[in-house]
Amino acid sequence: MSRAGDRGKRGEEVALEWLLARGFVLRERNWRWNHKEIDLIMESDRWLHIVEVKTLRAPAPIEPWEQVNWEKQRNLARAADHYVRLMHVEKEVHFDIVSVVEEDDGMRVEYIPEAFYAIG
Numbered sequence: 001m002s003r004a005g006d007r008g009k010r011g012e013e014v015a016l017e018w019l020l021a022r023g024f025v026l027r028e029r030n031w032r033w034n035h036k037e038i039d040l041i042m043e044s045d046r047w048l049h050i051v052e053v054k055t056l057r058a059p060a061p062i063e064p065w066e067q068v069n070w071e072k073q074r075n076l077a078r079a080a081d082h083y084v085r086l087m088h089v090e091k092e093v094h095f096d097i098v099s100v101v102e103e104d105d106g107m108r109v110e111y112i113p114e115a116f117y118a119i120g
Helices: 003-021 070-087
Strands: 025-033 036-043 047-057 092-103 106-116
Touching: 003 025, 003 036, 003 047, 003 092, 003 106, 025 070, 036 070, 047 070, 070 092
Parallel strands: 047 092
Antiparallel strands: 025 036, 036 047, 092 106
């Protein structure tokens, strides 16, 4: 695996630990459907959270969350729709982003709840 791939996996692990520590429950990790992947599917008391994790090494010209463009959002929404139907989920779905920046002294985590909404 490349350094970027290793960094992404570390970032995903940090994001998962961060969410679990705040009471989220893991339903799925790296769930795939039709060449689309959802990094984390988490659950809270009221909602199902489709979580995209983006990780970059500091200093970076952009924040990791800025990499979640409209195409990625559309793919996540399509995969989430399939997951909800397949698993008969009745909770409202929220699309969240966890932005992780790898710095010399550790990982900086930014959680962005309801980062975007599914569009048609």
